[in-house]
Amino acid sequence: MPITIADVAARAKVSKTTVSRVLNGKGELDESTAARVRAVIEELGYVPSARAVGLARGRTRVVGMLVPSLTWPWIGEVIQGAVDVLETERYGLLLFTCNRGEESMRQFGAQVSAKSFDGLLVIEPEGTLDYIATLHARGLPVVLIDDRHQASGQIPSIGTTNHDGAGSAARHLLEIGRTRPLMITGPDRFGCTQQRLTGFATAYAEAGHPITDDRVRTGDFTAAAGAAGVRAALESGVDFDAVFAHNDLAAIGAMRALLDNGKRVPQDVAVVGFDDIPTAAHTQPPLSTVHQPLREMGEAAARALLGHFEGTPLPNRPTVIPTTFTPRASTVL
Template sequence: MPITIADVAARAKVSKTTVSRVLNGKGELDESTAARVRKVIEELGYVPSSRAVGLARGRTRVVGMLVPSLTWPWIGEVLQGAVDVLETERYGLLLFTCNRGAESMRQFGAQVSAKSFDGLLVIEPEGTLDYIATLHARGLPVVLIDDRDHQPGQIPSVGTTNHTGAGAAARHLLSIGRTKPLVVAGPERFGCTVQRLDGFAAAFAEAGHPIAAQRVLPGDFTIACGFEGVQRAIETGVDFDAVFAHNDLSATGAMQAVLDSGRRIPQDVALVGFDDIPLAAHTQPPLTTVHQPLREMGEAAARMLLAHFEGTPLPNRPTVIPATFTARASTGAEPEATHP
């Protein structure tokens, strides 16, 4: 049978409360009594429940993380960044997804009510922002890892420079003489889509090449939307010499449509994505893309939360980690030419 705190108390001839105080370093105790309890703990090989000790200290040493789904191709990088920090500081991670919609959120809510974690990292599942804001307002420390740029200001957040990154993509294409791009956009409801479109269009307009509406293709961040959108543009006779896709998956689909049409990349069509997921370096040709600092965002969010546990107030302004631009062969660059 497992050794319990009651066994330790009985052997040491003290109360369970006294054993608990020794374990947690709380309360005034006679040193000889504390030494006797520690000796009994060693003799019996008693290992306290980490959860029980955490609760006694008012801390679980567990961080919750809420994400839409693990199938999103960049989620893993953000998650790894957070885990690297948490494990180093001996915190656990309790991961929640919204794969089953309302049922998933009910289970998540039950864990919130049970105070199963000390704070929460969030990659916002659609439709949950008001609920997350309410949790934060009620005292749960929350840090939003945000790729959409529409979070309420009262929630601390870590994000990147979507507008600037898209502008870098535009200037790169202009520098190699491409003035007739197609844009495969993301979902209109996402703030990152608006920022990427605005940043890209602004750079082209400033260079004297405004982007007509018919050159912006609706998309949903999937391979299929990139393929079908570019294929449709080819079939309807739209003249283009470049494609800027709002993520690497839709860029991969666009690449296939271009190659299937007999055009060459980058000689006939230069192609740029956004995110720099691991796939981007292994397409044929390798994909030029805007590098989102995904792992760094996860690390920064986790550090922010842990610092708060030690008394540092959560920041009231977004923390922004700049995106960078990685030029590869899909725009004619040498491999792995990375620029700010």
């Protein structure tokens, strides 16, 4: 038979109301009584109804999280960071993906209408930013984990230093004597693409080695695009001694194409990525990359949301967690 609140009350020799107050953190209670009740709850393994506790507290103690897809190679790190914080504070996570497009968003909207969660963490599925901003304006607490530098200030956000991160990649390549880099970008429509392009190109221009248009190839953050960018540059006779790809997948594709075409990495061409996904340390050779603080971004977003529930206003400007550079054997012998 399931353990009930009445069982806890009987074992602790208190009323059900007292047990309820301990569970909900409400009311003035003698600390020794509260400790005895908590000990009995632990002893009996009592798990209160989440719905009942939510009603008593005026909230569900569940946080929603909307993401584009679980197949993105870095997304698990962000989610894990958020979960680490939420579980510590005894919150649940209700995860939504946008794998089925409009149907997914309809199902998500139904859960919003049902008030199934107290607040929302978002890695924006492309094209949903206006909708998320509307939800926030209507009173749903939202924190955007802004991986693409798309936030306009309407939504509290956690971001990172795309411009400076790309600059650190450029300085590393310059320090090892690589003055003719090929850059494989992400999609032009993303803010992070523009920041990474500008940060990298500015560092090279300041060092007296401006990057010409023939050494910039537009990609889409996939390994196939990284490989295609390298092949196109080789076929057109572009002279380059390094590749900076705007994410690790593209960098991995670029390395594969270089090796397939008889180029040694890093002896002939050094390769740098961006993200520092778990796979980056295990490529052959291991990939030098700009480390995005993915787990830290998830943690910070969750802390901001839980702080809001306790009365701390959500930040009215982006919270920025800096990148760091991780050198490995794709650039350093």
